[in-house]
Amino acid sequence: MDQRPADARLFSLDALRGFDMFWIMGAEEIFHHMAKIQGGPLWEGLSHQFTHPAWHGFAAYDLIFPLFLFLAGVATPYSLGKQMEAGKDRKQLLMRVIRRGLLLVVLGIIYNNGLELRPLDEVRFGSVLGRIGLAYMFANIIYLYTRQRGQIIWFGALLLGYWALLAFGAAPGYPMGDLTMEGNVVSWLDRMIMPGKLYLGIHDPEGLFSTLPAISTALLGIYAGNLLKNDPMPQGKKALRLVIMGVVALVLAQLWNLVLPINKNLWTSSFVLQCGGLSLLLLAGFYYVIDIRGYSRWAFFFKVIGMNSILIYLSGLVIDWEHATLGLFKWLGQLAGDPYSIVVLVVCGLAVKWVFLYFLYRQKVFLKV
Numbered sequence: 001m002d003q004r005p006a007d008a009r010l011f012s013l014d015a016l017r018g019f020d021m022f023w024i025m026g027a028e029e030i031f032h033h034m035a036k037i038q039g040g041p042l043w044e045g046l047s048h049q050f051t052h053p054a055w056h057g058f059a060a061y062d063l064i065f066p067l068f069l070f071l072a073g074v075a076t077p078y079s080l081g082k083q084m085e086a087g088k089d090r091k092q093l094l095m096r097v098i099r100r101g102l103l104l105v106v107l108g109i110i111y112n113n114g115l116e117l118r119p120l121d122e123v124r125f126g127s128v129l130g131r132i133g134l135a136y137m138f139a140n141i142i143y144l145y146t147r148q149r150g151q152i153i154w155f156g157a158l159l160l161g162y163w164a165l166l167a168f169g170a171a172p173g174y175p176m177g178d179l180t181m182e183g184n185v186v187s188w189l190d191r192m193i194m195p196g197k198l199y200l201g202i203h204d205p206e207g208l209f210s211t212l213p214a215i216s217t218a219l220l221g222i223y224a225g226n227l228l229k230n231d232p233m234p235q236g237k238k239a240l241r242l243v244i245m246g247v248v249a250l251v252l253a254q255l256w257n258l259v260l261p262i263n264k265n266l267w268t269s270s271f272v273l274q275c276g277g278l279s280l281l282l283l284a285g286f287y288y289v290i291d292i293r294g295y296s297r298w299a300f301f302f303k304v305i306g307m308n309s310i311l312i313y314l315s316g317l318v319i320d321w322e323h324a325t326l327g328l329f330k331w332l333g334q335l336a337g338d339p340y341s342i343v344v345l346v347v348c349g350l351a352v353k354w355v356f357l358y359f360l361y362r363q364k365v366f367l368k369v
Contacts, residue, residue, distance in 0.1 A: 010228065012286035013074055015299035018306030019286075020067045023050070025305070025312060025353050028061065029346045037339045055181060056261040058274055065128060065264075066217050066275035067282065068309070072136050073221020074283065076143055077229045090144060097140045103369055104133025108206075111314060123196040126206035129313070134211050139218035148226060155219045159269040162213045163260055166268070179261065186210050186266055203265065210267040220249075220276045224283060235292045242284035249277030304354065304361045311367035312357060325349040 028050035035047035049060040083093055108127025142154050169185030170178040178184055181203050190198060190207035198204035224245075228238055253262065253273035262270045290296045305312065315321070326333075329348035333341035360366070 010074075010078070010287070010291055011296050011299065011303065012283070012290040013071060013078075014306035015290060015296075015302040016282060016286045016306070017068065017071050017309050018299075018302030018304065019282075020064055020071070021305050021309045021312060022302060022350075023061070023064055026346060026349055030343060033343050033346065037343070052264060055265060056179075056263050058262045058264070058271070062264045062271075063275050063278055065131075066214070066267075066272070067279050069132055069135055069214060069217045070221040070224075070276065070279040071283075072132060073139055073218040073223075074225035074228070076140055076218075076222045077225040080140055080143065081226070081229065084144070094141065094144055097137055097144070100369055101133040101137025101140075104136070105130040107310075107314065107369070108133065111317065114317070120196055124199060124204070125194060125196045126190075126199060126204040126208070128206060129310075131206045131211050131214055135214040135218045138215045139222060142215075142219065143222055148223070151219055151222060155216045155223070158212055158216045158219075159272060163256075163269045165209075166260065166266070179263070179266070181265070184266065205265045210265075213267050213269055213272050216269075216272050217276060220272075221279070224280060228287065236288075239284045239288040239292060242280050242287070246277045246280030246284065249273045249280060253277060301354070304357050308357050308360055308366055310369055311360070312353060314367075315353075315356075321349055321353060325352050328352060 031043065031046040031050050035043040037043075051059060052061055053059055080093060080097070084090070105127075108129030108131075109123070109125055111129060112124045112127050113122075142151055146154065165185060166179065167177045170176050171183045171185060171188035174180070174183030181187060181200070186207065186209045187203040189209050190204055191202060194204065194208050198207065224242060227241060231238060233241075250273070253270050253276075256270035256273060260268050260270045262268060262274050264271055286299070290299055325345060325348050329345060329352075332348060333345045336344040
């Protein structure tokens with residue numbers, strides 16, 4: 001059994017982050033292509049789970065984004081908390097948090113629009129990285145200036161306040177509490193306030209106001225990270241606590257779903273609990289297997305990805321991965337023949353990206369934002 005110091009970097013944290021990013025790297029395409037080739041309920045069901053619902057509802061693919069944000073929160077006590085314990089100036093840490101958050105916003109804008117000048121109304125400002133940056137920033141500010149009880153209060157207040165906003169607000173001309181894309185108050189506020197263009201014209205899934213409950217996603221991660229790092233209870237009990245919290249969150253999410261649908265586009269409060277519960281269960285599983293039981297070799301593949309998660313996300317801006325894959329493995333796709341050549345090339349593309357990340361890992365080159 002591999003018992004690590006409580007304040008050591010969690011192998012399971014990097015591995016779970018890498019597992020999360022693995023699907024963003026393109027692994028979900030395997031299921032989509034196999035569903036087209038084979039058909040049948042199994043492959044079609046798996047393909048469906050890796051497709052976002054159009055509006056209300058939940059699929060496994062919806063978990064990828066909030067899981068990453070949750071894990072950013074888990075890392076906070078190990079990074080920011082460690083610096084606070086070392087006596088670093090709180091104002092200095094605050095400025096670092098703000099700089100990092102705003103840098104992620106800028107990187108998100110670049111990711112959406114590229115490095116080119118465009119008219120303001122053609123620029124999309126909402127982004128995945130922007131939401132991570134803002135939610136991370138505000139959650140870490142709360143962490144800097146409140147104790148755990150205060151963080152829990154913020155967590156609940158944001159979820160309840162956001163529910164109230166959706167329940168008692170609406171776009172002009174729509175009934176109170178309307179939750180359609182056109183009529184909900186959050187999308188309307190984004191249309192009124194956000195500059196540039198929205199992803200869906202009348203709605204942006206990474207809009208400004210739906211970032212509010214995303215702060216709670218990061219705060220839940222901070223609570224989990226604080227439990228793993230600072231709670232004196234045995235490691236096995238910590239894992240069990242995470243499981244219990246995860247199950248409770250999932251039950252509450254289903255109950256809340258009856259009056260406030262689980263909806264990734266709006267990042268509804270029930271969606272926060274749904275993804276938070278699943279994130280807690282995944283963290284508990286990875287933590288138990290890797291950091292408690294010491295079975296970590298299998299997870300090295302994911303750790304390599306997790307150590308450079310932002311880099312691989314942004315890499316498509318400057319690296320033509322499809323061209324690189326075809327240049328190296330087009331022959332293998334030809335040998336496989338139709339219809340499976342496309343699946344073989346997807347797997348080869350994942351391998352090319354992983355080898356690139358492994359090279360950086362060996363050179364100790366990591367993109368730190």
